[in-house]
Amino acid sequence: MKLPSPLAILALLSVSCGNVVAVDYTTEIRPILNKKCYKCHSGPRAKGKLRMDSQDSFADRIGGDDPAIIPGNPANSLLTIKASLPRTDGDAMPPPPARARGAEAMTSAELNLVKQWIAEGAKFSADDPDPTPTTTATAAELLDWRNTKGVSLKAFFVAVNATHVKLRKDDGSEFVYPLANLDEASQAQAKKLGAQ
Numbered sequence: 001m002k003l004p005s006p007l008a009i010l011a012l013l014s015v016s017c018g019n020v021v022a023v024d025y026t027t028e029i030r031p032i033l034n035k036k037c038y039k040c041h042s043g044p045r046a047k048g049k050l051r052m053d054s055q056d057s058f059a060d061r062i063g064g065d066d067p068a069i070i071p072g073n074p075a076n077s078l079l080t081i082k083a084s085l086p087r088t089d090g091d092a093m094p095p096p097p098a099r100a101r102g103a104e105a106m107t108s109a110e111l112n113l114v115k116q117w118i119a120e121g122a123k124f125s126a127d128d129p130d131p132t133p134t135t136t137a138t139a140a141e142l143l144d145w146r147n148t149k150g151v152s153l154k155a156f157f158v159a160v161n162a163t164h165v166k167l168r169k170d171d172g173s174e175f176v177y178p179l180a181n182l183d184e185a186s187q188a189q190a191k192k193l194g195a196q
């Protein structure tokens with residue numbers, strides 16, 4: 001058997017590796033999903049049964065019987081299809097009503113990166129098996145709020161000014177509440193989130 005010369009191997013290697021650096025899930029993809037999608041696609045009640053903040057759950061929708069992502073095939077992956085639709089399309093992600101309330105779509109650069117990650121096989125980072133998600137969007141957390149009468153409520157933080165806090169319930173409805181009617185801890189929580 002004739003072995004290929006070391007030079008031929010070198011030539012092959014430089015062709016297949018080139019300068020292409022694979023997209024890294026943890027540092028490049030997860031922050032995009034966190035910012036643009038986690039709000040509705042995280043936790044046990046994730047919308048569309050598509051939970052992205054846990055790699056185990058997300059993996060259930062990558063390949064398999066009911067895929068949101070088809071590894072190697074971004075053009076036919078539901079996730080990139082929905083994220084690419086025109087903002088007014090009823091099937092677009094985020095959904096048009098949420099966009100009207102300020103939810104942002106992926107930029108084309110973000111979308112291209114996600115497509116590249118899918119084209120490369122939609123793999124999680126080897127050194128980062130299933131870390132606790134770092135939530136950059138404070139609105140992504142359903143928080144406890146308590147008023148001065150001791151009544152508590154779970155809601156997302158939206159905004160705060162000197163007198164009022166705006167919160168969003170799990171069903172998506174937003175409301176404004178006087179800060180003075182919140183207990184001390186909840187007032188402090190609103191001010192802290194508003195300062196971020």
Ligand code: HEC
Binds near residue numbers: 040050
């Ligand atoms: C404001 C809430 C909200 C945001 C933000 C959001 N989604 Fe969704 N998503 C939904 C809802 C509700 C559904 C279920 C109804 C539907 O499929 O339209 C859904 C369903 C989906 C589905 C279909 C799952 C299935 O199998 O049916 C995909 C894929 C998806 N979203 C991708 C995304 C991506 C990608 C982002 C971020 C760019 C995103 N979504 C952001 C609310 C949201």
